[in-house]
Amino acid sequence: MKYFILALLMFTFAAASQEVVQKRFSKRFIHLKIIQVETDSFETYNLTNENYIDMKLVCQGNRVFDDNPTAMIKLKNFYGEWARDFKIKNNQVCLDMGRFIETARVAVDERRPFEIVLDREKSEVTKIIYPDVDPLALDGDVRDLFPKQKGSYQQLKLTDIDIQLD
Numbered sequence: 001m002k003y004f005i006l007a008l009l010m011f012t013f014a015a016a017s018q019e020v021v022q023k024r025f026s027k028r029f030i031h032l033k034i035i036q037v038e039t040d041s042f043e044t045y046n047l048t049n050e051n052y053i054d055m056k057l058v059c060q061g062n063r064v065f066d067d068n069p070t071a072m073i074k075l076k077n078f079y080g081e082w083a084r085d086f087k088i089k090n091n092q093v094c095l096d097m098g099r100f101i102e103t104a105r106v107a108v109d110e111r112r113p114f115e116i117v118l119d120r121e122k123s124e125v126t127k128i129i130y131p132d133v134d135p136l137a138l139d140g141d142v143r144d145l146f147p148k149q150k151g152s153y154q155q156l157k158l159t160d161i162d163i164q165l166d
Contacts, residue, residue, distance in 0.1 A: 075118070
């Protein structure tokens with residue numbers, strides 16, 4: 001009888017306490033492919049990745065962000081929530097990137113993206129690869145000057161459109 005009571009007590013204890021296990025994500029680095037950049041208000045810059053999620057580049061000392069002590073990229077996750085701030089160690093990197101965005105933003109697209117690598121553990125930006133665009137160019141691809149729709153930049157062919165005449 002005492003074994004039955006002991007087993008019942010252990011079963012009750014096991015049912016009352018639950019262990020919560022949180023998944024650890026194995027990827028240490030997050031790779032962003034930024035296909036659209038825009039200047040925003042208050043000296044911030046919008047970065048749009050290939051999934052059309054907007055993020056912000058904020059340089060050091062921005063008054064809107066409470067005079068932030070370091071430059072950062074504010075990451076929005078898949079669910080549209082501000083997930084984390086990834087620090088940029090050198091503010092000059094942020095200022096140079098902002099100047100590049102101001103002068104050559106129309107040329108950044110799916111063919112010539114920014115590539116940014118974020119370290120999940122340290123919450124830092126580890127690498128920024130600029131697109132192959134000359135911000136001082138005097139000539140270039142005319143398609144860069146056409147308005148771009150948010151979404152696909154591919155042009156439709158007449159054979160892809162089904163037209164019915166009555």
